[in-house]
Amino acid sequence: MTSTAEDPCVLGIDLGTTSVKVSLFHQASRSVISTVSKATKADVPSDVETGSEQLASKIFTTLQECMSELQEERCRQVKCIGITGQMHGVVMWSELKTEGWQVPSTSHLYTWQDQRCTTEFLESLPQPDSHLPLSTGHGCATLCWLHRFRPEVLDDFTCSGTIMDLLVAMMCGLETPVTSVQLAASFGYFNTKTMSWNKQNFQKIGFPIQILPDVREPGHVAGNLQYDWMGICKDTPVLAALGDVQCAVLSVASSETDAVLNMSTSGQMMFPVRPEGGVPDHPDMTSSIQYFPYFDGQFLAMAASLNGGNVLSHMVIMLQQWFKAFGFDVNEDKIWSTLLGLGSDASTGPIIVPTLFGERHLPEQKVAISGLTTSNLDLGSVFRSLCKGLVTNLCDMMPISVMESHGITTVKATGSVVDRNTIIRDEIAKHYGSFKVEFGSSCDSATGAAMFCVKHLK
Structure with missing residues (x-):
């Protein structure tokens, strides 16, 4: 039309x-x-x-x-x-x-x-x-x-x-x-x-x-x-007004078997469930999965990480500061393009726990790095390991076994970091290989809010 x-x-x-x-x-x-x-x-x-x-x-x-x-x-x-x-x-x-x-x-x-x-x-x-x-x-x-x-x-x-x-x-x-x-x-x-x-x-x-x-x-x-x-x-x-996460999911989830992985400033893994599907009666500060009101009486099972693109941005800022200490001015775009072009294998890199901002269920947790050797100190290894750590952290927060127990068959990966970062996409495909992983969906909160308006007008 x-x-x-x-x-x-x-x-x-x-x-x-x-x-x-x-x-x-x-x-x-x-x-x-x-x-x-x-x-x-x-x-x-x-x-x-x-x-x-x-x-x-x-x-x-x-x-x-x-x-x-x-x-x-x-x-x-x-x-x-x-x-x-x-x-x-x-x-x-x-x-x-x-x-x-x-x-x-x-x-x-x-x-x-x-x-x-x-x-x-x-x-x-x-x-x-x-x-x-x-x-x-x-x-x-x-x-x-x-x-x-x-x-x-x-x-x-x-x-x-x-x-x-x-x-x-x-x-x-x-x-x-x-x-x-x-x-x-x-x-x-x-x-x-x-x-x-x-x-x-x-x-x-x-x-x-x-x-x-x-x-x-x-x-x-x-x-x-x-x-x-x-x-x-x-x-x-x-x-x-509505929640941006709820609107983002509404914009791309077309089936009850869809889960949405979004990574922009922060990261989320989420899918709708009915209240009888396990929504607790009391708060559990130690749980990485929380249940937020969604639409039509449903709740959104969500692992909401505080860490995502904001962590990668801080790495870029850190590198800029290091360069300045040696008298060099390197603009942000140049650093991003260089990092994304470094093709190291994360499996041989250090192990990075990327929780720069902690997590709501682990507020005291900070960044940790282990497994450093003389052969994986190069910038490509560190950056790829940081990307891998962000995906691993989200996967730990929303275990695959929980997703499978709710009948999830498809992971729709979206968000600005997913769209721009091929390393993140590679790691998502590896971590969620037991599901059908789809890239290219436009998880868009503004569009989701508009879609809900259309539903209201009917």
Whole structure:
């Protein structure tokens, strides 16, 4: 079917960790009309050494830049807006303006990569009334840390949520933010069975629960666009924001026997299951597999590693610093192309445990290297072993035996690291050789959010 500028379409927005992507999706043919993606470069220094913070205003400026490149006549046909993005992180705000596009005064966005909540601090908090454990980087954990150590930060704001919840509130003029159960579960201290925040736990520590958003099921219309925006008409429905991982899986998983391996900034192995398929009643901090709300009453069995492309990026930064120490300036692209062109055999290289950022179930675990010899110290051996270690780590977190027990037959490998790194693809093919491994699927959260909009409109 050939689409025209008069055909109804929907808009998917993905506010990611490093970039923003928008996707116009044709409603009738269920196909992408156009997409635009731009890096946000929103990172800012944190006053905590282990913190990870971003400027919300920079993210929204990037969104505006992306939207400006879409055809205005297409945008006028948008019938629904679906928003997704980086889970777990938290931003605070107050006093929304509803007269056109205006970003309110906000705190920094404390991202999912934030490591300020130590094991000792988390153990000092009440045990969550949830099947999901509380980890550093989770919105509620960060808010509890700020409540204890930076109470003046909380005093300046009346609302909190993910960066996507803030965008929905801005678009719809919401005094009380609304989020989906997908994002609430990623925040921590949320019970998916009762659909409620752990009020008693917050009362124990004097936490201002009124700052948290209201929670609804996926597909809930949070409100209508309060103004004409970038060609999209006023009163267009806006859905409560969704999790980027859930939307990414929705965009590529076509069968109940499909698992999705995604490796971008971080890495995930995941597949949908029914609640009766083994979703626990209580949190297990030692388990590498957690169950997040998905769609249609399902949960997403997920091993979510904190380590992926971010580890490889830090290796590139390290090499740049080494070169500078010797008086050489080597740009990032040159280092990447050289590393990817070094064809060493990982089977003879050192063994690298690549957990530079720890893992939620093993927060104290750091990088470890063993098996170094005089014959495998070359850059190619080290880089290939690091790539192998990332895939091995993810495979350890989601054992093949668990996947087989759920009837998984196909692994769809996707993500920016998989697309660009032939070494990673080789290692995925080796590790998951007992499954049908498919490359080339476009695991796209913005498209997944748009696809869910189409389903809602039906």
